[in-house]
Amino acid sequence: MKVCKIEDLSGGEVLSRAVLTSNYRILLAEGTILRKEYIEKLNELGVSEVYIRDQINTEEVVLLKNKMEIDFKDKVRTVMEKHTYTDSKELVELSKVADNIINNILEEEEVIERVYDIKERSEDLYEHSINICSMAILTSLKMKIPQKKIHDISVASLLHDLGHRYLIINYANQDVNELPAIELAEYKKHPIYGYSALKREPWISELSKTIILYHHEKLDGSGYPLRATDIPLEARIVNVCDSFDEMICGIGCKRTRVYEAIEHLKKNKNILYDGRIVDAFLQFAAVYPVGSYVLTNEKEIGIVLRQNKNNPDKPFIKIIFDDKGERILHDIVKDLSVISNIYIEKVIEDIK
Template sequence: MKVCDIGNLSGGEVLSRPIMSLDYQELLAEGTILRKEYIEKLSELGIREVYIREEINTEEVVLLKDEIENNFKEKVRTVIEKHTYTHSKELVELSKTADNIIKNLLEEEEVIEKIYDIKERIADIYEHSITICSLAILTSLKMKIPQERIHDIGVACLLHDLGLRYLTINYMNKKLEQLSELELSEYKKHPVYGYSALKNEPWISELGKNIILYHHERLDGSGYPLKATDIPVEARIVNVCDAFDEMICGIGCERIKVHEAIDHLRKNKDILYDGKIIDIFLEFTAVYPAGSYVLTTEGEIAIVLRQNKNLPDKPFIKIIYDNKGETVLQDIVKDLSVYDNIYIERVMENIK
């Protein structure tokens, strides 16, 4: 246990003591995993220090390093916001950004062999666009899509939600069913708005424009705005990556856990989404990202340390509490891939 200044928290830390208000009301319980929004609220309430558990080193594998991702995100934000207010021609710069993301991914060793820790989070449309660009590029590489089409996919991902910039309704962390009929109708037009803004631009291919238009279509015709069923394979790739990241960010839906988003994809294979693409996508997506606290079928509480190659739902875990709720003082690490009878039952929000 250690005392930590609230300004030094980044999210993911675990409280070792409850946080109390001035009138002794419990704000957050011992064992709460701190999210960024919790930290911001605590800071607003004037709380300066908290007690957190000593950090356990985990081996997180990320799509892009933080500094690189932030640079790309700011580039996309600057270009798109300038376009929204001035109809700037500088959107063509995102073509280079897509190529730079492809280049950065390809510089990683065994890029298509790794399992990546993609975590649920609150994200704006710029971070979301960078993430699905990376996910779609990885999926395309594993599918051996030609390089020029991967470029088109990357560009379309960075611009796929351009149409959301023209909306005035609040859609974050809401199910579409919670929107009024008028709001829902407006929200479902955003692929058309994005497509219309780019349809006369010569620097983006027809394939890229169609990906933007089709990125919310579904195989069974339940998507929007066209209710199309004949969807280009490149758009199908983006459909899967976009749906997954929207679910774990709360964009146009309530935010859910990574394993819940994966369950949704599995249940809707060859119904809403291309089953072959889902199988490939899930080969490199960790079901339980490193740093997650989980309950095993043995009744033990553990933290996910790192992933197992080719087994995204069977990571290495470190036992924190035994099945009686007692703190485990020894360093017990289990490789779930060698156990036929031990699985992760669920992800824990709070641990004690």
């Protein structure tokens, strides 16, 4: 699966994910073969990119099955859009959604042992919240956090950006640090807005409220809104997952590739982020998601077929072009976990 811009489509491509309207109704179903008239209509409707199947058989492992993710996102959106600053009672429904996500993840076999393909996406806040919730649950399971606290972490994850609903600032796919000082100061208040909307609600735990307030704090005190250094462990878990996901979907920053976001976590381990949490997160996050085109140190171009359970940065790749740029017509699959002298140099945006 890969993300393709609408203007790069020529017709005949197959959707690997459904195309949805702004209120999550299906425009085109997964598996639809794109005709030129479909592409033109999508362009008219302002759809900028879609997910397309690769012709090569790949084995993608995702955090939540596509239908479940859509259902959860639809529920979160419905609940959040009913919310007003003075009435937060309806948000209690998200506590049930959090438990459903936990149960959905725990139903998967070997859930703790898997490496998951996490893709760059659009800056959809509801999808962002679902993904933070899933990643925080997996990180917590890796760290053997008690189940009651995992529930509190997952509820906070779904609500951590509630304060964004009170902002009128454009933060999509741009570095908020480049905003005018007044707008940046307003943006940095969103954890306070979310916390304030929930602080008197009896159905949400004090731990969940604290996570929402602290989810942008950093170990070195450079975070916001409190510039705190004494940060609860559970808030640090959400912070790592949130920082990673913001980077790959462009919330408050320029959208980056997955491997760049992972490099950011590694570089800032024990500086901005708790090293134990980063290590747990990196055990299940694939550096090069299935379907990525990559260049090896031998100057061959390949596509990632599937992940290696014990080596998230050393997947199986199928070589497509040799070191001279010639297309390879027969199957050459390399397991980078057992070939010590071959490694991925970089991700390639696309190949023709």
